Amino acid sequence: MAVRHEVENLIRRGNIFYWRPRIPAAFVHCRPGSRLSLSLHCSDHRKAQIIGRRLNTRLAELKMNSKDAMTTKQQLQILFEHERDKELERLDDVSTMAKRNGRGGDVVEMELDLEAGWAYQLLAKFGTRSDLSLEVDCPGLTYLLKNGVPASHVDAIRANYQGELTTARDARANGGIAATASRL
Structure with missing residues (x-):
């Protein structure tokens, strides 16, 4: 069973986190009430929260931009996969630099x-x-x-x-x- 985790649209199935937002009605080429489902490819709760917040923010920005309302569900899926991959890469870079240069205390x-x-x-x-x-x-x-x-x-x-x-x-x-x- 999926469990919700403090961040809107973030759920966990087993050890993997997923982002499952309802597609806003502003996207006219998407069926009303449909959802995106995107694996975040991570089991770390904090990392999933960061990625989930980033994706939620991006979805809200797209909803507010009227020319983006013509986007289809498939285009949204590809866009958010790209956003997820960029954020995973950025978080990996941050982690690597922290291990290399960090002084926790x-x-x-x-x-x-x-x-x-x-x-x-x-x-x-x-x-x-x-x-x-x-x-x-x-x-x-x-x-x-x-x-x-x-x-x-x-x-x-x-x-x-x-x-x-x-x-x-x-x-x-x-x-x-x-x-x-x-x-x-």
């Missing part, structure tokens, strides 16, 4: 990791279409302070956020739909 490195993590949280919560300044009256700053982030870390989080936002908006990162459509 170093407080400075842990703070840097936390600052990068909060930048990713802002991207996940507010999306790539929002441009947060993290200045006074910014909802991103309010979110950080409400969650107990010290004000001394806001400048570093802002720098990480701006860098990741630029990467996310990069045409190469968002060219997945065009590449997928051209293969079909």
